[in-house]
Amino acid sequence: MTHETESSLDRRTxxxxxxxxxALDKLLQKKxxxxxxxxxxxxxxxxxxxTFYDHYGDKYCxxxxxxxxxxxxxxxxxHVRFDNTCSTALQAMVLAVNDYLTMLQGVDGKRPLEPHTERAILAVVRRILLDGLKKHLPSTEAPTEMIAAAASWALYGTVKESFRMPERGKPEELADTVAILLTPMLRLIYDPEPGY
Incomplete structure (x- = not known):
């Protein structure tokens, strides 16, 4: 197979x-x-x-x-790339989750999210955090997967719960707060057994 053919296949894919x-996006607006x-x-x-199954294992994928x-x-x-070194990346991730939930739930957050959508959002946040942690600390023995999972739940859960707060505040304030809370958790990668 030539390079041109591979490139063409990538475009088709x-x-x-x-x-x-x-198609799924349009269907979700109706059902x-x-x-x-x-x-x-x-x-x-x-x-x-x-053709569907050539590309995805199921509708959840x-x-x-x-x-x-x-x-x-x-x-x-x-312009965010999470690399575990900068709280601005965490803040931007919080703002992105906030924007996405606002888009899905409406400004007031009254439209409930389906569990599958929530799991998908969490999976994406966890994957981004984990990729950043592994990329910049590939040989660490710290429990990167567990830390990424905990941080993704904390980030997503905090943003989701903020929609229920009567005095929600600005998204930027929420992003600052979440970054302050999560940064110590993510720093466990550098020192997995801090002294108490």
Whole structure:
């Protein structure tokens, strides 16, 4: 296979995945996720089920991919790359989660999120944190996966709960607070057994 053919295949793959994501996105505006089938998604994308399964294992994988791409776009807009060295990256991640939840739930946060959507958001946040931790500290013996999981739940949960607070404050204030709270947790990577 030539380089040009591989490049063409990558374009086709990206295009097909975008078509499937777009189809799911449109269906989510009309139905709850649980009511949507793979067949619905394939038909909306004007593709067959076999093509769907060539790209995604199931509709949950597609949902995570859709959430991940959107979230990555929000982070790219903020020029964020989490590398465990800078609280501004954490703040930007908080703002991106806030923006995404605002988009999904509305400004008042009254529209409930489906559990699958929440799991997808958490998975993306955890993956971003874990990738950053592993990339910059590949040989550490600290429990990076556990720390990334705890930090992702703390980050996401704090933003989600802020929608329920009567005096919510500005998203930037929330981002500052979350960064102050999570930075010590993420620093455990450098010193996994701090003295007490």
């Amino acid at each position: 990206r295009r097909t995945r975008k078509m499937l994501q777009s 709850e996720f649980e009511q949507i089938t793979v067949q619905d998604i394939a038909e909306a994308a004007e593709l067959n089920r076999a 597609l949902l995570e991919s859709l959430v991940g791409d959107r979230f990555q776009e929000l982070l790219a807009e903020r």
